[in-house]
Amino acid sequence: MKFISNIKPFFILAFAAIIVSSCATRDKYVRSTEFNDNIFRTDLLPKDSSTIAQISWKDFFTDPILQKHIAKGLENNLDVRIAVQNILVSEAFVKQSKAAYLPTLSAGPTYTLQTQSLNSSFGQIIGNRKFNDNFQFSGNMNWDIDVWGKLSAQERAQLASYLGTVEAHKSIKSELVANIASNYYQLLTLDEQKRIIQETIDLRNKNLETTKALKTAGNLTEVAVQQSEALVFNAKAMLVDLDTQIEILENSTCILLGIPSQKIERANSKTPQFPKDISIGYSSELLANRPDVKQAEFQLINAFQLTNAAKASFYPNFSLSATGGFQSGDFDKFFSANSLFANFVGSLIQPILNKRQIKTQYEVSLANKQIAYLNFRKTFLNAGQEVSNALKRYNSQDKFIEYKIQEKEAYKKSVDYSKELVNYGLANYLEVINASVNLLTAELNISNAQYTKMKANIDLYRALGGGWK
Template structure:
């Protein structure tokens, strides 16, 4: 028996695992980006970079930290990681023996009034005591348990990558919403300035009418233009309130007003990071998640193939039993047994074969999903780089336009005050100036938003505030997502 046990244990140690070992699919990637940034900073360690702090707004930093701590989507994702960590521990435990213990104590009294009398000297009262331990251990000769463990750990790592993707999305949304809120504040200020300018034009029209140089029609036109501008203010205030409410939800709090730090013009744009396409694929949580899903599907092929082979288990039973408590723990009271069990499916109607084909089909699907994630990552990064470059060019052109329109508005007002121009020229110049200022503001806002998109596309900052729920999981090939 000892030789048999030793042989079985040796077979377990050298047993092969069914199914293919994981290999990352071949996926050609470009060596450089299609739209390189000429003034881009080298990407050092994007994964741990709190890039939003580069904006130089302490209020924004506090809002991001609040979102990392209280956002409901992040909390749900962390809870899901903990769930899959428990499942991985459950799968890991299948490789260990299972030991159960049972104890019992009974006292019996026999009836002395039976139809058949008790035999002579038969005790009427008796007792029985028993304690036993049972051991069961499945020998993983074909790697079913190992492949199952590998699949569950890959599931766990994929779930954690999903949490990191959600974290990155939440951080990006907080920064984007805050930038848009600052832009809305500036738009409201421009509207209020526009109303004040038009009211001043209306006052000048009234002065000219009083002096006989203007008409009542011009006065009414100027007043109508001022009221038109004033009517846009409540709508803009509604947009600000909606943006504050959306930001509050991202922060994990009820809808409420949100304090600001710097103005949009005072924000310091972070440097444009520049990394090679291959480094982006190493950092993007969605790409890493797709690879972990592929790894899990690959391992489950081995699980399905292992079902074709018999299951071998070792069992053991040991304990003590006695009718006398004083002789309970003695050699004579000891009992036990050792055995082995082999279970083999003789006929299953093709179930195992169908399971293998299904697992292989799922693995092929995840190969394509991984390649799609890679291409999507490259596309999003390229789009973000193009967006930023063209936004900068647009902002420069709009800056020159605004200077020209500002000079035009000033000239039109001076001509009107001197009696050389018309009210229509003044109002038209004011409208052009307001439109140019808003376009310049939009470009400035888009510049900041494009940087947020770049950092999000490059997978920056997604390791911030990572939970420690993975510490209990044993190290395995699946624990290193990009190996």
């Protein structure tokens, strides 16, 4: 009973410290109102909160071959797998921060053999060497009481860091899905352009034979023949360049899929099927779905809480420590009641001079908090810019394609008319060449414009936070 009554003040002190800790004033994170502004450059905001970002990638991309590629990429992509490991690391730190409230305990035996120097003052008095044995088995406990909320701030900082890694994982998945889809549709576009150029080569070969016949008939010169042949070589060179682009793009797609370089399976048609009635939602919905924006905000919360922890370092540190066990110079008496010993210490330490370390830590935490805020603001604005850019490209491409189709039809008529005029000797063959080159360029431009519209749709899906579900 006397033992318990002696340590009773320490438990009372610990309980009082916990009560003080619960009443301590701490800064709470509140998002700035400036992040509630609309950041889309459009007047077509809907009245509801629906958004294509809420659609699963399996429902957004309906091509079964593309779905298979995306599933493989999400499973094998190295960046995704690294992000998962980062989550596990962060999760371990969260568990550690939760355990920081508990005392540290250690226990173990100790044996000490001591003998004095015969040349020391004590040794000269005794006159002969003596050996002293000391056997000890002790347990040690140390408990830092979180009076000022330092440990709780560090726990919230670690939790924000963990949630940030989760959002980073989502962001990588969203980016990966968009990149795989963009590469896939670009491959379809290059296949279509390859078909256009192959048809152009066949047509120009026929024109070359016609030019040779007209030269034999005396209607054209060798110059026209060489120009026609040059057009064939030009188209064949474009075909070689397209094959190179296709293989390089397939190789880069294989990196996304986490597989060795190989041919990428794809559909025969490049016409994609996307959900209709696209709705973009408000900026609050953008924040609710964009993983990189949420990640940036969690990084800000992490820096905010670390500032709270650094601020708490200015206040006194209260801790309880205890040591107890068995100690004896004679092993035969080691387990007797007289060998028991105990030591309890309650300390309240106020830092006074510590080479400016605490103040430097606090100033650095303030600067890091400002950096995190600016990065959050930058990410937020970039998100709005990406949505605005994708919207503009998506909405303007239909009119652009319409004009390009009209341009192609005009060049096609120009080729037919110029050939007819050359046959009657009313035009120079150079006009046929120019019209033919312009026709091919117009056809390729239409193909590129159609891909631009597809990519704008994919970019809008990713910019609004879609792709990770």
